[in-house]
Amino acid sequence: MPGHGDIGCEEALKRLLALIDGELSEEERDDVQRHVRICRSCFSRMEFERRLKQRLSALPAGDVPEALRRRIDDVIKGF
């Protein structure tokens, strides 16, 4: 069925990472989301990749050392 048929696992998997990265068009996103609603395996894969990305994004950056802040203040004063 043109436009709203299931894209299948192969196509969905090709687009999964871009979906999670928020880089798909609205139509592409709808296609993938339509597929993962009916395919448990692809849904599970999507959830895995999404959670892994969340773990990476949640890595604490650490505080900027005070010595570096003072050093940057000096750099800026020299602008």
Next chain:
Amino acid sequence: MATSKDLFAARVLAILGPLHGVARRLTKNDADAEDLVAETISRAWRARASLADGGAFRAWMFRILNNTFLSERRKASVRPREELLVDEGIEDDGRFSIFERLHQPVLLWFATPEQQFLDSLLREDLDRALAALPEHYRIVVVLADVEGLKYGEIAETLDIPVGTVRSRLARARGALQRTLWDVAQARGVQRPRAGGA
């Protein structure tokens, strides 16, 4: 009234944390990271006329950071073999998938081996896996997944086409998963039993 210097300084300070974070992941050394950040900001000020669009400030700063890192490393005449692997896909790590190693379709979607694997990961595992990546993979994963840059911003940062960002990121994530897998196995994470639970 704020001067252009004040405005520039404010923008720099607003992203000092992410700049420092990426610098640490590039250099893997706190002292070098601080030097890199300071040099980056100096260079950015000198090059401020090349900043065409306010919205691209973050990508522009990361680009200067990455270029400064690469030029400093060239000066030090250190050229790891890993550079030879850029876009060559020699190890074909883009195909490695923890999910495919662990997923068992017969199980319910909650409490699956792959979810348990993620739950078992320590922060140190992720840090170690990132640090083990070759630089050209590490930078795209850090920019995309740690710092949350969009593909267009990464393309601008690395001066590569968006298509190359996609393909390099896919390979980099495969390499990261391979390393995470090895790190977890070294810690004794259980492999699933054959035939399901």
